[in-house]
Amino acid sequence: MYRYDDIDKAMLADRAAEFRAQCARRLAGEITEEQFKPVRLMNGLYLQLHAYMLRVAIPYGTLSSAQMRALAHVARTFDRGYGHFTTRTNLQLHWIKLRDAPDILDYLASVGLHAIQTSGNCIRNLTADPLAGVAADEVDDPRIWAEVIRQWSTFHPEFSFLPRKFKIAVTGAREDRAAIRIYDVGLRLHRGEEGELAFEVLAGGGLGRTPYLGPTIRRSLPVRHLLSYLQAILRVYNRYGRRDNLWKARIKVLVASLGAEEFARQVDEEWAKTDHAAVDLPDTELARVRAAFAPLGFQSLPRVSTAFEAAKSEDRGFARFARNNIVAHKTPGYAVVKIALKAPGETPGDCSAEQMDVVADLAERYSLDEVRVAYEQNLILPHVRLDDAATVYQALARVGLATPNIDLISDIIACPGLDYCALANARAIPIAQDIARKFADPDVAEDIGELKIKISGCINACGHHHVGHIGILGVDKKGEEFYQLTLGGSGADDASLGQILGPALPAERVTEAVDQLVGVYLRERQGSERFLDTYRRAGLHPFKEAVYVDSH
Amino acid sequence: MKALTANRLTDGEVVFWANGAWVEHFARAELFDDDPAAEAVEAAARAAITQAVDPYLIDVQPVDEGYAPVSYRERLRALGPTNKRDHGKQALGGPEVDLLNRAHGTARSSGRVNLIKRK
Numbered sequence: 001m002y003r004y005d006d007i008d009k010a011m012l013a014d015r016a017a018e019f020r021a022q023c024a025r026r027l028a029g030e031i032t033e034e035q036f037k038p039v040r041l042m043n044g045l046y047l048q049l050h051a052y053m054l055r056v057a058i059p060y061g062t063l064s065s066a067q068m069r070a071l072a073h074v075a076r077t078f079d080r081g082y083g084h085f086t087t088r089t090n091l092q093l094h095w096i097k098l099r100d101a102p103d104i105l106d107y108l109a110s111v112g113l114h115a116i117q118t119s120g121n122c123i124r125n126l127t128a129d130p131l132a133g134v135a136a137d138e139v140d141d142p143r144i145w146a147e148v149i150r151q152w153s154t155f156h157p158e159f160s161f162l163p164r165k166f167k168i169a170v171t172g173a174r175e176d177r178a179a180i181r182i183y184d185v186g187l188r189l190h191r192g193e194e195g196e197l198a199f200e201v202l203a204g205g206g207l208g209r210t211p212y213l214g215p216t217i218r219r220s221l222p223v224r225h226l227l228s229y230l231q232a233i234l235r236v237y238n239r240y241g242r243r244d245n246l247w248k249a250r251i252k253v254l255v256a257s258l259g260a261e262e263f264a265r266q267v268d269e270e271w272a273k274t275d276h277a278a279v280d281l282p283d284t285e286l287a288r289v290r291a292a293f294a295p296l297g298f299q300s301l302p303r304v305s306t307a308f309e310a311a312k313s314e315d316r317g318f319a320r321f322a323r324n325n326i327v328a329h330k331t332p333g334y335a336v337v338k339i340a341l342k343a344p345g346e347t348p349g350d351c352s353a354e355q356m357d358v359v360a361d362l363a364e365r366y367s368l369d370e371v372r373v374a375y376e377q378n379l380i381l382p383h384v385r386l387d388d389a390a391t392v393y394q395a396l397a398r399v400g401l402a403t404p405n406i407d408l409i410s411d412i413i414a415c416p417g418l419d420y421c422a423l424a425n426a427r428a429i430p431i432a433q434d435i436a437r438k439f440a441d442p443d444v445a446e447d448i449g450e451l452k453i454k455i456s457g458c459i460n461a462c463g464h465h466h467v468g469h470i471g472i473l474g475v476d477k478k479g480e481e482f483y484q485l486t487l488g489g490s491g492a493d494d495a496s497l498g499q500i501l502g503p504a505l506p507a508e509r510v511t512e513a514v515d516q517l518v519g520v521y522l523r524e525r526q527g528s529e530r531f532l533d534t535y536r537r538a539g540l541h542p543f544k545e546a547v548y549v550d551s552h
Numbered sequence: 553m554k555a556l557t558a559n560r561l562t563d564g565e566v567v568f569w570a571n572g573a574w575v576e577h578f579a580r581a582e583l584f585d586d587d588p589a590a591e592a593v594e595a596a597a598r599a600a601i602t603q604a605v606d607p608y609l610i611d612v613q614p615v616d617e618g619y620a621p622v623s624y625r626e627r628l629r630a631l632g633p634t635n636k637r638d639h640g641k642q643a644l645g646g647p648e649v650d651l652l653n654r655a656h657g658t659a660r661s662s663g664r665v666n667l668i669k670r671k
Contacts, residue, residue, distance in 0.1 A: 480624075481624070
């Protein structure tokens with residue numbers, strides 16, 4: 001993985017020192033909250049319902065074991081012993097004190113972590129395929145390009161005051177595991193007709209109040225022109241994106257109002273005027289970044305591990321874990337171990353300091369020192385030898401991290417909601433906990449199969465409810481928490497936005513309704529259909545009838 | 553009836569105004585019958601910029617033998633997150649916490665005075 005060089009380190013040290021001085025001035029009353037607020041937000045420090053919240057950036061979801069240990073240390077020393085991994089693959093600490101924030105940023109900087117690009121109307125921290133460098137269906141490692149964009153966009157003066165925040169996701173694989181169609185810009189690496197590496201560029205996706213799936217604005221952009229082309233997109237957006245209306249300020253509204261074709265034309269026009277060489281990285285610099293992601297020292301191992309196969313036949317719990325949480329690695333003899341932060345009854349995405357330490361130790365010992373954060377609010381050990389998988393499983397199980405439910409009904413995305421967030425209208429976490437408890441039986445969950453439930457506590461859609469197979473949106477209806485259900489969304493290759501099932505339900509009806517929806521699926525499914533497939537074939541009607549039949 | 557609330561500057565702790573100082577528990581908050589008096593205190597609290605961030609008035613109503621914020625959001629601030637009952641002020645337990653938990657009714661939108669103005 002990319003290690004910060006002296007320039008990166010100096011930038012972080014300067015930034016932390018600057019913030020320390022700004023905090024001191026605020027605490028002394030030399031500047032007002034109005035003056036200080038944009039400064040603290042630029043350093044990831046929000047004020048929420050109960051305390052300050054620090055959002056630590058985890059660029060493209062990649063952490064070393066030392067960085068994971070540092071997060072555990074911060075959670076233990078400055079917070080209440082836990083952190084919350086988000087759908088943007090960042091870590092939120094929900095009980096931070098302003099007076100501690102400078103020390104925290106200093107400490108994070110010592111391991112190459114920071115909270116830059118986690119707030120404000122700038123290019124935000126990037127996300128990427130969590131199986132980058134691991135998946136067999138990959139044409140190039142998206143982390144290389146995510147890191148290039150990170151370096152280019154950090155403190156970029158021209159793009160520090162965009163009409164609204166700007167989020168970019170990158171994948172290098174055929175299968176979209178980075179949800180690129182719901183981002184302001186989505187980038188998919190592929191091989192062009194002559195075998196050259198190119199980007200398919202999508203623009204104008206996004207959720208929130210007005211959800212859109214991003215259309216493709218360029219099929220094949222030579223990779224060397226990535227930055228100049230991104231600059232052209234951002235210039236068009238910066239010039240014409242609406243600044244008069246917060247709800248219409250994202251690029252998706254501009255792309256939708258112009259049409260993808262016209263937007264692409266304007267970007268091309270801008271791009272044609274650009275001095276590409278002044279923006280695009282020289283090959284030497286690209287090579288330097290690429291070298292940071294060179295293949296690791298994998299051992300030459302047989303494709304089949306006798307130890308792995310034996311452990312599966314001896315331990316049914318491990319066999320189940322292997323079925324649901326372990327996926328193939330492109331290197332023979334290695335596997336990807338997914339760690340669900342979704343034990344039924346727990347808060348989705350929460351991870352205790354003790355659990356972080358265990359994951360860090362396992363990464364160091366068994367996963368070539370790497371941890372990944374997935375946008376589904378889960379963690380990944382990307383490079384585990386099949387021979388070690390059972391040992392890793394046992395160590396995870398000892399700290400409650402071996403829930404075998406990846407992509408199953410209890411692997412629920414939920415934003416912090418009204419339990420923490422100042423923007424929320426309703427709680428999301430207790431709804432997720434209740435549903436997960438209802439489907440805690442792993443046999444039942446496996447029988448139901450892939451079913452992605454995503455919950456947001458307000459229309460900002462941090463919980464991605466629009467692209468949930470079952471989406472749940474918390475609303476404030478005449479002063480009470482109500483929940484609007486949508487069906488048929490997907491953030492994967494078959495991306496789609498969910499359709500509203502019917503009138504919003506009171507909190508105590510939500511789990512029952514999910515159970516009724518699952519009942520319809522189990523009754524109607526044909527062959528190996530997933531919930532989403534059955535919905536797409538059978539339509540909304542049978543599901544709607546099951547949930548609302550008593551209401552008529 | 554109204555109370556004045558904010559988050560303390562140094563640590564973000566939820567605080568309530570009580571006779572010239574900020575206190576941590578809603579049960580000790582000063583309640584204002586009189587709007588001009590409440591607004592005067594709010595203005596004074598806003599001017600003291602090193603103490604609390606963004607003070608604002610909330611509506612309060614009688615509940616059983618005491619009082620509770622009208623809005624669910626404000627009760628949640630006065631208690632702590634519902635997913636971790638050992639965090640926030642609710643961790644102390646006792647009759648004051650029970651009373652806030654017993655209160656029910658309107659959620660976010662109606663409890664906060666001048667919500668729109670703040671945004």
